[in-house]
Amino acid sequence: MLVFHDANYMKTNRIAAFCFVLGVEAQGINGTANDTLPSLFISPTADIAFALNVPSDSATDLYFSLMIPKSVTWGAIGLGSATMAGSLMLVVYSSDSSQNLTISPRIAYGHSEPVYTSDINVEALDGTGLKDGVRYVFNGRCTNCRSWNSGHVDVTSKSQSFLYATGPDGDIDSDDVRAPLKMHLNYGNFQLDMTHATSPGAVPVIPINNSTASVATTQGLSVSDKRDTAAMIHAIIMVFCFVGLFPFGVLILRLGNWVRWHAVNQGLALIGVIVGFGLGVHVSSFYNRSKSFSDPHQVIGILLFIFVICQFVLGFLHHRMFKKTQERTKLAPAHVWLGRIIIPVGVMNAFLGFRLAQSPQYYWILAGLVIFIFPVIALILLTKKLICKRWDRSKAAAGEQGGFDLEPWRQTEAQRGHGQQTAAPAGDYAPTQAAAQPDMRSYAHYQGSRDQRADLGSQPLPREYV
Ligand code: HEM
Ligand code: HEM
Ligand SMILES: *[C@@H]1O[C@H](CO)[C@@H](O)[C@H](O)[C@H]1NC(C)=O
Numbered sequence: 164m165l166v167f168h169d170a171n172y173m174k175t176n177r178i179a180a181f182c183f184v185l186g187v188e189a190q191g192i193n194g195t196a197n198d199t200l201p202s203l204f205i206s207p208t209a210d211i212a213f214a215l216n217v218p219s220d221s222a223t224d225l226y227f228s229l230m231i232p233k234s235v236t237w238g239a240i241g242l243g244s245a246t247m248a249g250s251l252m253l254v255v256y257s258s259d260s261s262q263n264l265t266i267s268p269r270i271a272y273g274h275s276e277p278v279y280t281s282d283i284n285v286e287a288l289d290g291t292g293l294k295d296g297v298r299y300v301f302n303g304r305c306t307n308c309r310s311w312n313s314g315h316v317d318v319t320s321k322s323q324s325f326l327y328a329t330g331p332d333g334d335i336d337s338d339d340v341r342a343p344l345k346m347h348l349n350y351g352n353f354q355l356d357m358t359h360a361t362s363p364g365a366v367p368v369i370p371i372n373n374s375t376a377s378v379a380t381t382q383g384l385s386v387s388d389k390r391d392t393a394a395m396i397h398a399i400i401m402v403f404c405f406v407g408l409f410p411f412g413v414l415i416l417r418l419g420n421w422v423r424w425h426a427v428n429q430g431l432a433l434i435g436v437i438v439g440f441g442l443g444v445h446v447s448s449f450y451n452r453s454k455s456f457s458d459p460h461q462v463i464g465i466l467l468f469i470f471v472i473c474q475f476v477l478g479f480l481h482h483r484m485f486k487k488t489q490e491r492t493k494l495a496p497a498h499v500w501l502g503r504i505i506i507p508v509g510v511m512n513a514f515l516g517f518r519l520a521q522s523p524q525y526y527w528i529l530a531g532l533v534i535f536i537f538p539v540i541a542l543i544l545l546t547k548k549l550i551c552k553r554w555d556r557s558k559a560a561a562g563e564q565g566g567f568d569l570e571p572w573r574q575t576e577a578q579r580g581h582g583q584q585t586a587a588p589a590g591d592y593a594p595t596q597a598a599a600q601p602d603m604r605s606y607a608h609y610q611g612s613r614d615q616r617a618d619l620g621s622q623p624l625p626r627e628y629v
Contacts, residue, residue, distance in 0.1 A: 200370065200378045201214045201215065201216055201360060201362075201367030201368070201378065202214065202215050202216075202355050202356060202357075202359050202360035202367070202378055202379040202380060203215075203367070203369060203375075203376075203377055203378040203379070203380065204240075204325070204327065204353050204355065204377050204380045205375065205376065205377050206327050206329070206349065206351070206385075207351075207382065207385050207387070208329075208349050208387050210231065210232060210235055210238070210329045210349060211229070211230070211231050211235075211238040211239075211240070211327050211328075211329050212228075212229070212230040212231075212369050213227065213228070213229050213230075213240045213325075213327065214227065214228045214367035214368065214369045215227050215355060215357075215360045215367060216360055216361075216362060216364065216365060216366065216367040217318045217357055217360045217361040217362075218361075218362075218363065218364025218365075219361050219362060219363055219364070220363060220364055221364055223306055223307060223309060224304055224305065224306055224364060225304070225305050225308045225309065225316075226288075226302075226303070226304050226364055226365060226366050226367060227240075227253070227302075227303055227304075227305070227366075227367065228290075228300060228301070228302050228303075228366055228367050228368065228369050229253065229255055229300070229301045229303070230298055230299065230300050230301075230369050231255065231298065231299050231329065232297065232298050232299075233257075233293065233296070233297050233298060233299060234332050235329045235330055235331070235332060235333075236256060236329075236330035236331055236332065236333040236334065236335050236344070236345060237254055237255065237256040237329065237330040237335060237344055237345075238254075238255055238256075238327075238328070238329045238330070239252045239253060239254040239255070239269075239277075239326075239327070239328050239329075240252070240253050240325060240326065240327055241253075241271070241325060241326030241327070241328070241352075242308060242314070242316050242325060242326075243311075243314035243315055243316050243323075243324065243325075244314055244324055244326065245324040245326070245352045245383060245384070246326075246352075247271040247273060247274055247275075247277070247326065248271060248272060248273045248274075248313075249270075249271070249272075249313040249314045250270070250271050250277075250314060250326055251268065251269075251270055251280075251283065251308060251311045251313075251314060252268070252269045252270070252271060252277045252326070253266060253268055253285065253303075253305075253308075254266070254267045254268070254269050254277065254344070255267070255299065255301050256330075256335035256337065256342060256344075257299065257334050257335055257336050257337075258336065258337070258338050259336055259337060259338045260336075261293070261334060261336050262292060262293045263291065263292045263293065263299075264291065264292070264299045264300075264301045265335075265337060265338050265339070265340065265342070266285050266287070266301055266303065266340075267279055267340040267341070267342070268280055268282075268283035268285055268305075268308075270311065270312070270313060272313075274449070275448060275449045275450070275454070276343075276344055276346075276449060276450045276451050276452075278451060279340050279341045280311075282307070282311070282312075283305065283307060283308060283311065284305065284306045284307055285303050285304070285305045285308075286303060286304050286305075286306070287301065287302070287303055288302040288303060288304060288366050289302060289366070290302040290366065291303070300369070302366045303366075304366075316357070317357065318357050318361065319357065319358065320356075320357050320358075321356045321357070321358055322354035322355070322356065322381065323354060323355050323356075323357045324352060324353075324354055324383075325352060325353055325354070325355055326350070326351070326352045327350065327351060327352070327353065328347035328349065328350035328351075329347060329348060329349050329350070330344060330345050330346070330347055330348060331345055331348045331390075333345075341451070343450065343451065343452045343521060344450075345391070345520070345521055346390070346391040346394075346449065347389070348387070348388060348389065348390065349386065349387040349388070349389075350384075350386055350389070351382070351383060351384040351385035351386055352383040352384045353377075353380050353381060353382050353383050354380065354381045354383060355379065355380045355381075356379040356380070359378075359379035360379065391446070391449070393442050393445055393446050393449075394442075394446045394449075394520060396439075396442055397439050397442035397443050397446055397516075398513070398516060398517075398520075398525075400435050400436075400438055400439040400442070401435075401436070401439040401443075401509070401512075401513060401516070402513050402529065402532070403435065404432045404435040404436050404439065404509075405506060405509030405510050405512075405513060406510055406513070406529070406532050406533060406536060407536070408428060408429075408431060408432035408435065409429065409432050409502075409505070409506050409509070410506060410536060410537065410540055411428060411540075412425050412428040412429040412432065413425075413502070413506075413540070414540050414543065414544070415428055417544050417547075418543065418544070418547060422482065426478065426479070426482070429474075429475060429478065430475065433471060433472070433475050436467075436468060436471050437468075440464070440468045443461070443464060447461060452519060453519065458515075458519050459515055460512060460515035460516050460518070460519045461519075463508065463511075463512045463515065464512055464516075467505060467508060467509055467512060470501060470504075470505055471505060473501065474498065474501050474502055474505060477494050477497055477498040477501065478498050480492075480494055481494040481495055481498055510529075510533055513529055514526060514529060517529065
């Protein structure tokens with residue numbers, strides 16, 4: 164599954180696809196003027212081509228041809244600027260039928276997904292559609308692309324700035340002009356000689372032969388293989404915390420009553436969640452789908468963030484009160500139950516994150532992690548419980564009391580005292596811990612019988628933790 168998304172594989176694959184299409188090596192760099200060819204731009208990675216005609220018989224129109232390989236999600240040419248902000252972008256992606264392109268004129272306001280504008284009139288002309296099953300072409304005429312509210316193109320300029328960008332591999336397959344875009348993998352800018360592009364109005368043809376190269380354009384900035392790393396790190400940190408660290412912290416607590424290590428582990432996870440949250444908020448501003456913070460993934464994420472902080476404070480306060488009074492506190496059940504809610508909801512929110520990011524292929528990796536990690540933890544705890552039960556029974560038969568405590572804060576003073584005075588049975592590490600860390604009294608064994616904690620409800624089974 165991952166191999167398909169390997170950057171190098173994808174890059175060579177998409178160039179191969181396009182070179183095959185164009186019959187060229189990627190040689191679209193600094194093309195020289197050629198009177199017989201229209202002004203033409205081919206990106207260095209050969210994943211987008213753009214030809215322009217400035218009709219000499221019109222004061223408003225522009226004709227263009229835009230070509231992308233079928234493999235990419237989207238391609239776009241930005242008019243009027245060397246950076247995103249203010250540029251008018253002609254964005255194309257596969258239509259619902261996947262046999263044609265949807266064109267979406269958008270305006271960018273900065274380093275974020277450009278926003279669809281209905282003010283721009285682009286008409287599809289002959290030759291628009293999927294060609295040979297491997298490349299999409301959009302032949303169009305725009306009747307008002309020479310100036311727009313935040314910019315313009317100068318038809319007399321010999322070096323008018325344009326942008327280009329292509330999304331990662333995949334299919335959008337949508338007729339919706341507001342379809343959500345993933346961030347570009349390859350992007351950059353170029354200057355185009357508008358005077359060379361000027362001739363009687365007609366769709367400029369992108370030639371497909373062995374010598375196709377840029378014409379009357381100069382390559383500027385060129386960036387390739389750049390992903391939305393902030394979103395990636397956000398996802399990795401959050402999944403690591405909610406599927407890895409938090410459940411591991413529960414295991415630490417339940418396996419050996421290592422309260423201090425539980426606190427250290429959950430504290431680390433808290434730091435991870437704070438960093439992940441910051442990245443999530445940062446990434447939210449990139450996309451139209453997330454900038455209003457109204458997606459369920461974001462709403463649940465923000466609530467979880469607040470609860471995770473509450474959870475840490477609860478655990479901390481409980482422990483401090485417990486140390487003072489040596490009695491279970493009212494905060495304990497709140498801490499336990501909030502924790503039992505936070506973990507599964509966090510895991511669910513990771514699925515919603517992949518949904519929001521248009522990356523459902525990662526559902527399977529996430530599901531795999533969940534299906535592996537949670538049963539393993541449940542199994543370890545169940546095994547421990549069974550072993551301890553048998554141990555209890557053999558001790559009871561020998562007239563002794565014994566056992567372990569899944570919820571150490573429920574001890575009474577008497578029980579705790581008793582526990583600490585009991586010599587450590589072989590293979591039992593808890594009293595050793597208590598000795599090593601004298602302030603962590605809660606490590607002590609629970610020595611009471613079932614009825615002593617009848618008021619607390621039945622002992623939860625390990626599988627309740629997941
Ligand atoms: C989902 C949509 C998009 C997002 C989230 C986005 C985001 C960004 C970000 C964050 C950068 C800065 C990268 C860096 O400096 O490390 C950037 C640069 C750039 N983007 Fe986009 N972009 C999007 C769509 C487009 C489109 C449609 C084009 C069109 C042609 C484009 C063209 C460029 C270019 C040329 C640059 C470099 C020049 C500059 O800094 O503005 N982008 N983009
Ligand atoms: C339990 C907490 C959270 C978890 C487990 C989580 C997990 C994820 C995951 C797995 C993705 C997919 C990323 C990708 O494939 O590129 C994602 C995307 C995203 N997350 Fe979160 N997230 C959480 C909280 C938040 C919060 C609090 C925010 C912001 C308020 C946020 C904002 C976003 C945004 C905007 C995206 C989409 C990025 C894109 O469209 O490419 N997340 N999240
Ligand atoms: C593609 O869509 C345009 C309208 O956007 C239409 O004019 C054209 O005929 C379509 N091409 C094919 C091959 O369906």
